[in-house]
Amino acid sequence: MNWLSRLPIRLTMSKSSSTAAGRPPVVILGVTGSIAAYKAADVCSQLVKAGCAVRVVMTADAQKFITPLPFKTLSRHAVVTDLYDEEEGWQPTHIRLADEADLLLIAPATANCLAKLAHGLADDALTCIALALNPKAKLLIAPAMNGKMWGHPATQANVRTLTGRGAKFIGPEEGLLSCGYEGLGRLWNVSEIVAEGLRLLR
Numbered sequence: 561m562n563w564l565s566r567l568p569i570r571l572t573m574s575k576s577s578s579t580a581a582g583r584p585p586v587v588i589l590g591v592t593g594s595i596a597a598y599k600a601a602d603v604c605s606q607l608v609k610a611g612c613a614v615r616v617v618m619t620a621d622a623q624k625f626i627t628p629l630p631f632k633t634l635s636r637h638a639v640v641t642d643l644y645d646e647e648e649g650w651q652p653t654h655i656r657l658a659d660e661a662d663l664l665l666i667a668p669a670t671a672n673c674l675a676k677l678a679h680g681l682a683d684d685a686l687t688c689i690a691l692a693l694n695p696k697a698k699l700l701i702a703p704a705m706n707g708k709m710w711g712h713p714a715t716q717a718n719v720r721t722l723t724g725r726g727a728k729f730i731g732p733e734e735g736l737l738s739c740g741y742e743g744l745g746r747l748w749n750v751s752e753i754v755a756e757g758l759r760l761l762r
């Protein structure tokens with residue numbers, strides 16, 4: 561009996577989205593300190609319903625916007641909130657997750673996170689996972705920020721750097737931003753982020 565046949569029918573993703581090994585795809589969902597962080601709970605829920613094994617990693621700033629509890633409940637796994645979180649076993653959690661990942665999805669991704677990824681900084685669990693990510697895993701980034709932050713040459717240079725290394729971006733989209741401005745910076749539609757993640761897993 562494989563993982564697909566053990567899932568309730570309504571939660572089952574298309575067979576084509578399973579990994580070659582026939583196990584559920586492992587998605588590391590990185591959540592950073594954006595006002596859109598609450599939308600990541602829906603991303604998590606939709607990925608789980610699609611049959612993915614989701615492990616949520618939150619930055620310290622993300623935890624100012626939403627607690628780990630909804631992610632723990634929705635993903636049915638402990639949430640990594642600190643680089644020094646301990647689990648059973650000898651291997652550091654961030655290295656194990658980096659090894660196991662089929663997809664690292666960062667949604668929402670802050671300007672700060674993009675800068676850290678582009679420059680190879682590794683001062684928290686999420687950026688350590690990104691640096692240690694196994695080469696077969698895909699990286700999908702859904703940015704959300706103020707339009708001036710997104711349009712700043714520093715952020716745009718970071719996006720180019722990351723794209724050049726193979727990272728995929730989805731969004732941001734234009735609209736009314738929570739900071740009070742209109743512009744390009746809203747998190748992309750959650751269902752479309754999930755669909756893109758599943759597409760990359762195939």
Ligand SMILES: Cc1cc2nc3c(=O)[nH]c(=O)nc-3n(C[C@H](O)[C@H](O)[C@H](O)COP(=O)(O)O)c2cc1C
Nearest residue numbers: 592593594595619621622670671672673704705706
């Ligand atoms: C109310 C509020 C909303 C914020 N929203 C965003 C945002 O949407 N995008 C962003 O890049 N930064 C935003 N910031 C700033 C980030 O939280 C800040 O840069 C932080 O250091 C990001 O940390 P992280 O990337 O480790 O999660 C916001 C800050 C506050 C106080």
